[in-house]
Amino acid sequence: xxxxxxxxxxxxxxxxxxxxxxxxxxxxxxxxxxxxxxxxxxxxxxxxxxxxxxxxxxxxxxxxxxxxxxxxxxxxxxxxxxxxxxxxxxxxxxxxxxxxxxxxxxxxxxxxxxxxxxxxxxxxxxxxxxxxxxxxxxxxxxxxxxxxxxxxxxxxxxxxxxxxxxxxxxxxxxxxxxxxxxxxxxxxxxxxxxxxxxxxxxxxxxxxxxxxxxxxxxxxxxxxxxxxxxxxxxxxxxxxxxxxxxxxxxxxxxxxxxxxxxxxxxxxxxxxxxxxxxxxxxxxxxxxxxxxxxxxxxxxxxxxxxxxxxxxxxxxxxxxxxxxxxxxxxxxxxx
Amino acid sequence: xxxxxxxxxxxxxxxxxxxxxxxxxxxxxxxxxxxxxxxxxxxxxxxxxxxxxxxxxxxxxxxxxxxxxxxxxxxxxxxxxxxxxxxxxxxxxxxxxxxxxxxxxxxxxxxxxxxxxxxxxxxxxxxxxxxxxxxxxxxxxxxxxxxxxxxxxxxxxxxxxxxxxxxxxxxxxxxxxxxxxxxxxxxxxxxxxxxxxxxxxxxxxxxxxxxxxxxxxxxxxxxxxxxxxxxxxxxxxxxxxxxxxxxxxxxxxxxxxxxxxxxxxxxxxxxxxxxxxxxxxxxxxxxxxxxxxxxxxxxxxxxxxxxxxxxxxxxxxxxxxxxxxxxxxx
Numbered sequence: 001x002x003x004x005x006x007x008x009x010x011x012x013x014x015x016x017x018x019x020x021x022x023x024x025x026x027x028x029x030x031x032x033x034x035x036x037x038x039x040x041x042x043x044x045x046x047x048x049x050x051x052x053x054x055x056x057x058x059x060x061x062x063x064x065x066x067x068x069x070x071x072x073x074x075x076x077x078x079x080x081x082x083x084x085x086x087x088x089x090x091x092x093x094x095x096x097x098x099x100x101x102x103x104x105x106x107x108x109x110x111x112x113x114x115x116x117x118x119x120x121x122x123x124x125x126x127x128x129x130x131x132x133x134x135x136x137x138x139x140x141x142x143x144x145x146x147x148x149x150x151x152x153x154x155x156x157x158x159x160x161x162x163x164x165x166x167x168x169x170x171x172x173x174x175x176x177x178x179x180x181x182x183x184x185x186x187x188x189x190x191x192x193x194x195x196x197x198x199x200x201x202x203x204x205x206x207x208x209x210x211x212x213x214x215x216x217x218x219x220x221x222x223x224x225x226x227x228x229x230x231x232x233x234x235x236x237x238x239x240x241x242x243x244x245x246x247x248x249x250x251x252x253x254x255x256x257x258x259x260x261x262x263x264x265x266x267x268x269x270x271x272x273x274x275x276x277x278x279x280x281x282x283x284x285x286x287x288x289x290x291x292x293x294x295x296x297x298x299x300x301x302x303x304x305x306x307x308x309x310x311x312x313x314x315x316x317x318x319x320x321x322x323x324x325x326x327x328x329x330x331x332x333x334x335x
Numbered sequence: 336x337x338x339x340x341x342x343x344x345x346x347x348x349x350x351x352x353x354x355x356x357x358x359x360x361x362x363x364x365x366x367x368x369x370x371x372x373x374x375x376x377x378x379x380x381x382x383x384x385x386x387x388x389x390x391x392x393x394x395x396x397x398x399x400x401x402x403x404x405x406x407x408x409x410x411x412x413x414x415x416x417x418x419x420x421x422x423x424x425x426x427x428x429x430x431x432x433x434x435x436x437x438x439x440x441x442x443x444x445x446x447x448x449x450x451x452x453x454x455x456x457x458x459x460x461x462x463x464x465x466x467x468x469x470x471x472x473x474x475x476x477x478x479x480x481x482x483x484x485x486x487x488x489x490x491x492x493x494x495x496x497x498x499x500x501x502x503x504x505x506x507x508x509x510x511x512x513x514x515x516x517x518x519x520x521x522x523x524x525x526x527x528x529x530x531x532x533x534x535x536x537x538x539x540x541x542x543x544x545x546x547x548x549x550x551x552x553x554x555x556x557x558x559x560x561x562x563x564x565x566x567x568x569x570x571x572x573x574x575x576x577x578x579x580x581x582x583x584x585x586x587x588x589x590x591x592x593x594x595x596x597x598x599x600x601x602x603x604x605x606x607x608x609x610x611x612x613x614x615x616x617x618x619x620x621x622x623x624x625x626x627x628x629x630x631x632x633x634x635x636x637x638x639x640x641x642x643x644x645x646x647x648x649x650x651x652x653x654x655x656x657x658x659x660x661x662x663x664x665x
Contacts (some may be wrong), residue, residue, distance in 0.1 A: 052562050052565070052566070071565070072562075073565060073566070077566060078566065079563065079566045081559045081562070083557070083559055085559045085563040087560065087563075087564075087578060088560075089582065090577075098577075099567035102567065102568035102569060102570075103570070148563075148567070
């Protein structure tokens with residue numbers, strides 16, 4: 001495992017600027033998750049580190065070595081692709097052994113066998129080692145793909161939305177397992193996703209990407225409670241943060257110049273009876289909690305509520321802000 | 336040949352269907368229109384495929400059955416009124432004990448082996464080279480495909496000129512490269528060279544076809560598999576042997592099957608270039624068959640020979656397709 005440093009990395013595809021002037025340090029043994037919408041440059045960043053793309057400018061060092069001139073094979077990275085990138089005509093065992101059979105490694109047969117079986121146990125695929133890789137379910141295929149990365153013990157693991165093609169239940173399962181494995185191995189991991197739950201649960205630090213730029217990087221807690229701008233605020237939280245004009249729910253505490261107020265569930269207080277300034281449009285029952293769709297003037301808000309809160313569509317309620325986030329005209333946070 | 340058959344089927348189906356629909360639309364009184372609208376999907380399906388089936392029966396299945404029947408008789412097509420006699424299996428036993436026919440079968444096998452070998456080797460190599468997206472690769476793909484688009488008659492006559500000992504370009508180039516005088520060898524007239532003359536022409540004409548199928552195979556391999564292999568430190572050599580070749584193999588096998596079946600009945604090129612000669616050095620099975628049927632007029636025996644060929648090709652193709660399916664399922 002090694003420290004990976006990106007300094008001033010830029011990459012364009014024709015007219016499109018995929019990554020621009022990106023600085024990022026991934027500490028040895030750290031799990032950094034890059035979060036952002038499609039086209040934000042997450043995958044390109046990974047591919048640049050792996051050497052599958054060449055940066056237009058900037059430096060990439062892995063473990064202190066500048067790898068700019070190295071081909072992917074020379075960079076000692078492992079990559080898990082979004083698609084199940086297994087070698088279809090090989091068995092699970094052969095897929096896992098494939099990277100170890102590289103002549104550059106010169107591993108003995110017994111050593112290969114030991115490592116393959118270790119990793120197979122780790123990703124819980126050891127009962128299907130002899131199966132053809134095309135005869136596996138989606139979850140199993142992705143386990144093998146992850147196993148094939150783990151078997152190498154590279155400087156850094158690069159994972160490009162490895163769980164996005166799985167169903168929700170499997171995703172939750174593998175997410176936990178990946179985090180466990182990463183901790184167990186003390187692996188340096190750069191993980192790309194657009195799923196905020198994966199980001200929140202797996203990351204030591206989350207980096208928010210937008211239009212090829214790293215907007216903010218910090219611990220999940222930090223990113224959630226202290227977003228630098230409206231874009232970052234909108235990436236985390238379920239339901240989405242409510243971004244409303246400052247004059248809709250005046251609380252008298254907004255700093256001068258505030259244009260937008262960001263209010264998550266914990267920033268909203270509902271009172272029944274008394275001064276009604278809002279109306280319930282719709283109630284979605286989720287079982288353990290309810291989604292309330294609220295209208296204040298022309299503005300629509302969504303918040304969570306206790307399922308026993310006695311409200312129904314059409315009810316008038318009182319809505320007040322409680323320490324919300326304030327953003328200026330440029331979208332940046334106001335303090 | 337099969338191409339023609341397919342076209343006739345298609346046109347006949349559209350003709351019939353359009354005439355049915357046309358009639359229905361052309362202000363036919365209500366009862367018929369509603370009856371046509373009331374036709375079940377199944378009936379409609381049958382209506383659509385019946386013309387094709389009738390044609391298939393008339394020009395494919397019936398002649399085949401008729402040939403089977405004739406193969407047990409002493410029928411001669413130039414004497415249609417002679418009394419027909421059932422001769423049992425004697426046509427078959429004569430064919431199988433005829434050394435000329437065995438000779439022709441050997442010649443055919445020789446042709447099939449070498450044309451497939453060369454076409455697969457060159458075709459796959461070309462496909463592998465052209466699969467890289469270099470500048471103008473679309474243009475070169477088209478250029479390579481040109482021989483395949485020509486008519487065999489044109490190609491045959493063309494190469495007869497190229498093979499001319501005195502003025503032929505082929506002889507000239509060989510002499511340029513090796514120093515042998517151009518008129519010192521005759522590609523089409525020599526016992527040793529004439530089989531190769533035909534193999535060269537067939538390879539020239541049909542390698543593009545094999546290349547096209549192989550190219551489809553190579554294009555079907557997703558990029559990320561190669562990227563994964565690259566990150567896994569597999570050399571280009573290893574990527575070729577453990578990814579490219581195994582994943583393109585079903586396509587290569589398919590190309591071999593198509594070319595194999597086609598070349599088992601190779602007729603046009605041989606007729607145009609050598610007519611089976613010199614002597615009988617290039618007399619492949621289909622030429623022998625034609626001689627039996629339309630020069631010796633032994634229709635019964637020719638039918639028996641045709642049936643034997645048919646069974647042999649059919650059997651081999653079936654075994655091969657089983658193997659192909661096994662490879663595909665892997």
